[in-house]
Amino acid sequence: MQEEHDLPARILRALRFRPKGMTITEVAKQLGVTRNSVSKHLEIFLIAGKVDVRQIGNAKLYSLAQRVPISAFLCFTKNLILILDNDQRIVQVNDQCLRHLRQSKDDLIGRTIREAALPVVSTPEALAVIDELEREQVVADIRYAREDGEFFYQMQAIPTTFEDGEKGCTLVLEDITERKRYVRNMEFLARTGRDFKDMDATDDIYQYVARELYTLAPGFLVWVGIIDESDQMLVLKSVVGDPVAIAVTEQFTGMKVEGMAFPITKADTAELIRHLKLVKAPPLYRLMHMEVPEESCQQVEEAAGGIDTYLMGLVSRGRIVGDVGISIQAGTELPNQGLIEAFVRQAAIAIDRKIADDRLRQSLARELEQVRNLLFLSRTAMDFIEMDDSVDIYHYIGDRLHDLTPDSIIFVCTLDAEQREIRFRAIVGDSEQIDHLRDVTGTELIDVPFPIDEMLQSGFDVSAGRIFEISSLYHTLFHRIPEERCVQAEIELGPGRGFGRNFSCREGTQGCLLIQPTRPGDLTNREVIEAFANQVSVALLRRRARGNLLQSERRFRDLVDSSPISSAVIESDGRYTYINRAFTDLFGYTLADIPTGKDWLRLAFPEEAQRREAIAAWKTDRELAGPGRPRPRTFPVRCRDGTEKVILFRPVELSDGTEYVTYEDITEERRAYGMLLGEIAELRKK
Structure with missing residues (x-):
């Protein structure tokens, strides 16, 4: 009886040490009891939930149920x-x-x-x-x-x-609400992290951050402010929120919210954006950095029924980049605070990288612009040097300036100080716009003279060595076109204020460049325009000097050509660059016959011995006389018709090594002198 009473405990103990389970036969054999007794107790345990049973083929496998009270x-x-x-x-x-x-x-x-x-x-x-x-x-x-x-x-x-x-x-x-939320938050941060990574230079990161913040904390306004380190101002780069809230704020403050700028040099205002967590901000007046009248700030708060604002600094690598602000209804709880703080920290790094990338791009753009400017100036410098006098230099100047300012009409003017007038030498730009300008003004502007007095009345500073502004097209055209027509042209073509730059030289102002933009905006590329204007001044001075030199050369040639004395100009390398008519009349040779000294020696001294003697004598005279002072020399010269004449050579060496040589026919003098010597000899014999 005692054994039957202990049997349930013994069965459970046996199953406890066989976690994989036992059959009825295995339990009965281990305990030394009948199968019927074990089967009866296991059925009771199964009903009570103390054991579990699994069917494996025809056998039932029993194991202890895992239960907790x-x-x-x-x-x-x-x-x-x-x-x-x-x-x-x-x-x-x-x-x-x-x-x-x-x-x-x-x-x-x-x-x-x-x-x-x-x-x-x-x-x-x-x-x-x-x-x-x-x-x-x-x-x-x-x-x-x-x-x-x-x-x-x-x-x-x-x-x-x-x-x-x-x-x-x-x-x-x-x-699992909170768990569902560090999952949702992680998904949010993973997505925004990918978005930040995939952004390029054209994406507005500030607008993106403001929008995402507004989805986390919808209310009145969300903004992103960035510090402009150059002038220590906090600039609102993006503002997102309720359109009514934005409109009310702009109405009472009198300013557009996006783009507002506030000084942050004061300690009490700068402190507002130094926080690494969301903090509740002071009233709107101080939040606006005391740049908006306090009464206006109070009106905004009253219109909204009270405003609670939270701020957090955008801090990256220990440096304050800017801040974010969230304005909600007063008395309401700020949702998703932890996620907002994590996102702001993430955004701070991305914005800092964006600012660094923008600065790098701007620096590279400036360097590329400088390279382009240098290439432009080097090309124009070479063009000016190699430019033939037949090229229209004024149109070239206008074309190159139009390359620098494509959305404009370029006027190139020259100034004649003696005649006291100025003329348009070239007008460059869009051909349709120029034709329309001519139609509206009713004037063909090229080569039309304008008095200098009108130029001065237009506000042109002829002595200025810098770019100056011109207030209207009426002034650009020197008051010679009726003002109403100029105004009509401005309405139809869109030009407004223009720009000018004089080009001057040692002799004074030679003219000016006038730039009439066809789109609003400031003049870009000022430095390269200034440098190009200086090039123009030098190029025009060189062209004027070259023209004067050519005129002097023509005068010299006319003078020498009309002289009865035979003469030639010989370069330092032996080239004959000029002979006058008297030379051809004397010798019969033209410049085509004697382009070089060798050709002259071959024709003038056909006998080799005679030629060598002439060359040796010429060298000896030069060595004895010294550089720059060759002495006259007499040589017999063979002319084109085969006759021989005695010629007195009188060379003059110029400062650049060029020789100017005159030739005097002393053949008759030599013959008369020879006859005289013969007569004297006969007299002595007698």
Whole structure:
């Protein structure tokens, strides 16, 4: 009898050490009892839920059920637990669930889950899980929305066997709202991180940050401000929010919100953006850095029914880049505070990188612009040097200046100080615009003289060595075109203020460049325009000097050509560059016959011995006389017609090595001198 009484404990102990399970035969053999006794007790244990059974072929494999006493389970878990019977009536509920549902046991015990109409567990989503529950437990996520927000629970529906063998189920609900939110937040930050990474130079990062913040904390306004370190100002780069709130703010402050700038040098204002977490800001007057009248700030706050503003600094690598601000209805809680702070830290790094990239791009753009300017100036310098006098230099000047300022009409003018007049030498730009300008003004402007007095009345500073502004087209055209026509041209073509630059030289102002933009805006490329204007001054001076030199050369040639004395100009390299008519008349040779000294020696001294003698004598004379002072020399010269003449050479060496040589025919003098010597000799004999 004692052995039969201890048999249940012995069976459970045997199963405890065989976690994989035992058959009825294995238990009976190990304990030394009959199969019927073991089978009877295992059936009782199975009904009581103390053991589990698995069917393997024809055999049943029994193992201990993993159980925790319901009382302990209900008391010590933080989850919400409801126990239902087979009819889905509530038979037990823990204290945590009662507190969360704000119900008492008397309100719930004995009622079905549908009759109780409980939040979360009486929803269609949860009831569907309970209705379909069979032998295996089911885990499902339940979403529940209420006025104060959205909540998430993980519900485990566990098949349950009671002490009396009745079936039911246990519902275990875990509040996973916060977990669902560091997941949602992580997804948000992962997405924004990708967005920041994928942004290029054309994307507006400030607008993006403001929009994302507004989705996290919708209210009145969200803004992003960036510090301009050059002048220590905080500039609002982007403002997003309720259109009415923006309109009211702009109405009372009298300023457009986006683009507002505030000084941050004062300690009390700068301190507002130094925080690494969201902080509640002071009233709007101080928030606006005391740049907007206090009365206007109060009116904005009253119109909104009260404003609470939170600020957080954009800090990257220990440096303050700017700040973000969030304005919401006074007295309301700021949502998603932790996520906002994480996003702002993320945005600070991205914005700092954006600012650095922009500065690098600007620096590279400036360097490329400088390279382009240098290439432009080097090309124009070479063009000016190599330019033939037949090229229209004024049109070239206008074309190159139009390359620098394509949206404009270029006027190139020359100034004649003696005649006291100025003329347009070239007009360059869009041909249709120029034709239309001619039609409206009713004047062909090229080569039309304008008195200098009109130029001075137009406000032109002829002595200025810099770019100056011209207030209207009427002044650009020196008051010679009726003002109403100039105004009409400005209306139709769009030009406004113009720009000018004189080009001067040692002899004074030679003219000016006039730039008439066809689009509003300031003049760019000022430095390269200044440098180009200086090039123009030098090029025109060189062209004028070259013209004067050519004129002098023509005068010299005319003078020498009309002289009765035979002469030639010989370069230092032996080239004959000029012979006059008297030379050709004397010798019969033209410049085509004697392009070089070698050709002259070959024709003038056909005998080799004679030629060598002449060359040697010429060299000796040069060595004795010294550089720059060759002495006259007489040589017999063969002319083109074959006759021989005695010529007195008188060379003059010029400062550049060129020789100017005159030739005097002394043939008759030599003959007369020879005859005289003969007569003297005859007289001496007598």
